[in-house]
Amino acid sequence: MPYDRLVQVGRVAYVAFGPETGKLCCITNIIDQTRVLVDGPSSHVSRQALNIKSLHLTKYILKFLPGARSKTVKKLWDSHDIKKNGKNPVDFDRYKLVNAKQAFNRIVNHEYNRLKKKNKVQLAKKTKKVKPRKFVAKSQRIANKFKIFAAAPAAGKKK
Amino acid sequence: MKAKGNLREYRIIGRKLPSPTLKTPPLYEMHIYAPDEVQAKSRFWFFLRQLKRVKKSAGEIVECKVVNERKPLTVKNFGIWLRYDSRSGTHNMYREYRDLTRALAVTQCYRDMGAKHRARPSTIQIMKIKRLPAKECRRPHVTQFHDSKIKFPMVNKATKRLHHPRFTTSRPHTYF
Numbered sequence: 001m002p003y004d005r006l007v008q009v010g011r012v013a014y015v016a017f018g019p020e021t022g023k024l025c026c027i028t029n030i031i032d033q034t035r036v037l038v039d040g041p042s043s044h045v046s047r048q049a050l051n052i053k054s055l056h057l058t059k060y061i062l063k064f065l066p067g068a069r070s071k072t073v074k075k076l077w078d079s080h081d082i083k084k085n086g087k088n089p090v091d092f093d094r095y096k097l098v099n100a101k102q103a104f105n106r107i108v109n110h111e112y113n114r115l116k117k118k119n120k121v122q123l124a125k126k127t128k129k130v131k132p133r134k135f136v137a138k139s140q141r142i143a144n145k146f147k148i149f150a151a152a153p154a155a156g157k158k159k
Numbered sequence: 160m161k162a163k164g165n166l167r168e169y170r171i172i173g174r175k176l177p178s179p180t181l182k183t184p185p186l187y188e189m190h191i192y193a194p195d196e197v198q199a200k201s202r203f204w205f206f207l208r209q210l211k212r213v214k215k216s217a218g219e220i221v222e223c224k225v226v227n228e229r230k231p232l233t234v235k236n237f238g239i240w241l242r243y244d245s246r247s248g249t250h251n252m253y254r255e256y257r258d259l260t261r262a263l264a265v266t267q268c269y270r271d272m273g274a275k276h277r278a279r280p281s282t283i284q285i286m287k288i289k290r291l292p293a294k295e296c297r298r299p300h301v302t303q304f305h306d307s308k309i310k311f312p313m314v315n316k317a318t319k320r321l322h323h324p325r326f327t328t329s330r331p332h333t334y335f
Contacts, residue, residue: 007311007313008309008311009307009308030234031258031259032257032300037234048232052313053316055313
């Protein structure tokens, strides 16, 4: 599988550890193999150097030149609507969504299973009410058959 | 000197104490990279004693100020000329680092020298540090970042939460 999320200028990233945990930021410049200069003017991340290890890359890229000013970054960020509650659910939002879905499903499944169980019990009760078939000997059955042809009683004893 | 934490740049000016023979002794200025003021002053006297006939007991520090980086949020390339004692002799070196401030570059240098040459901070003397434009950089580990369209993936990121959970049936997520 080729790498599609690259550390590059403009990449939006989620800060996973450190004092800025939980915030989104944008890579404005690359310092070296381990550190990047990061900025998130609209997400309360001050312009600073962060270790790449503390970032989770998202699939979103903003387009600007390396080392762009905070003003430029903010303009692009706002125009692309990359906020936590924006129309583009970013990773953090998706994570919340997944968790919410799981919680919802758990409740639904629990209720469903409960009803199913209740239903099973009711079904069992219903089947008990059904009378078991009366055992009629084969000879009798044959006799009854003929009786049917002879007198035609209402109840068909041949069950 | 103990290069603890991030070093700071100090501008220290000192002179010999005035005496009847020398009413206004000349001032000497040095830029010292040290973790704190106390170590900076100590380092200042160490160098000054080597270069001029002044001792701490016969001199005074006129000024000891922290020098802040003019633009700490732009990435720069620094060339550092230094002198250090190895186990068998003393050598000059030229090293390059890419960082945000001079002080951070020197910090990187101390760490690097410790790692690659086992040089202790007390044996390292920073002779000169200069900010370099990209075309003057010589070291490949610095010039490889001189690409405006640089991009690289985060390869197989080791997870920090090794013990949460410690035992599990699913492999940890290393792709971000």
